[in-house]
Amino acid sequence: MNDSRDLLGQPVNALDTPVLLVDLDILEGNIDRLATFFRQHGVGWRPHCKSHKCPAIARRQLAAGAIGITCAKVSEAEMLVAAGIGPLLVANEVVTPRKLGRLAALQRQTEVIAAIDNAAVLPAMAAAATDAGVVLPLLIEVDLGMDRVGVAPGPAALDLARRVAATPGVQLRGVMGYEGHVISAKPREAKEQACHEALDRLLDTAARLGADGLAADIVSAGGTGCYDITGARPGITEVQAGGGIFMDGMYRDQCGVAALSCGLTVLATVTSRTDRHVVLDAGFKTLSAYHHPPTPRYRDDLKLRYLSAEHGVFDLLHGPGPAIAEQVELLVGYSDSTNFLHDRLLGVRQGRVEEVFPVQGRGLLT
């Protein structure tokens, strides 16, 4: 495997494949566009790092104005804190004493908020906080209709918030939710309506907490698929949109995100072909068809048939198709399910490798 230093300055067409690339002009443009949108709407941007898992990219998001970084795992928070990055939101339930101990230890370095949707975990949280001599900041996670995690909005959420407020060692900071079930709704009017109905659940809950004298300073929601709707909704204080910095086929085609450009690609090579199909050296250990298939970036003659472990099989739709040993650049179908397959991400500008981002969060699952 090439040393990172050997890759810097290399022309893209000289790289060994398969390799994960990001177009730096597009990455920087997307970061700037998202940061500007949220700034103009007076709402905080706390981008989820699950799509990139790279401290160096998190730093760029903070430099562009992000108020903090969101992650899904305590181990990701540990990685970010070790890189000097914060404040953080672990937008997930942390429920076991051991992980709560790790979460508590992080508070000595930066604020690391976590989510809670069940009072059963409060005694373990209180114990972890007391043992570490810190306070655990919490958001009540509300089910916005996705039916994944989250306490029911309204009275149940208020009851949980009261219990949090009455527990020593924890601090109620507000509410959060993820309206992931609406991001592909069509047409646009239906999506807006579904998104607002989901957000009503969160905002109604925040209002109940406020009326009860409980802190609901943070009202956090949103992702790339609906960032422009959620970010413009009064009462939302921060948006977790993350993957939009790379963009991908799913956000563009299924979610209709038009203001951002697709910049994440996998460069592959034709290893075999017939007059009906072409095989690339990138299968499901390199690419992902979860949510959305990868598609060729600069050509329309290839369509994914299937991915096996190390072979990407594409139907040849028309014309002669690429030759043996020719490179094909594929736009990633879903950044989140592709990036974590790679040890590093090469930042490319004007056809050359300008930056090497280690995907440091790869494998951090606990």
Ligand SMILES: Cc1ncc(COP(=O)(O)O)c(C=O)c1O
């Ligand atoms: C809790 C949470 N927040 C936000 C997001 C949105 O992330 P992205 O903007 O990368 O799609 C997700 C996506 O799964 C999520 O689970």
